[in-house]
Amino acid sequence: MRGKRRKIATVLADALSQRGEALRPAAAAAFAEALGWPLSREVQLRALTRDGHLLAVAHSEQWAGQARALAPRIVERLNARLGPGTAVDLDVRLGPLER
Helix, strand or coil, rough: CCCCCCCCHHHHHHHHHHCCHHHHHHHHHHHHHHHCCCHHHHHEEEEECCCCEEEECCHHHHHHHHHHHHHHHHHHHHHHHCCCCCCCCCEEEEECCCC
């Protein structure tokens, strides 16, 4: 779907979700979009396991707590973007972010 007011993360997630081998980048783009700004700058997706668990890293305990509080909503948004059952749970840990 083309149109105005679509975020680049949305366009990227839509394009990549159509390719099975590109699920990881599509999940990362959809994850960043689901978090929103500024949370997406402080929490990054590291993995999406085969059974649907999202593994993320946060810069600080404060940001990790916010992501954990939003976990059901984040999972719901990812499934809306990537397909039902793609994500089932979110695990957020502290660690360094990749810049």
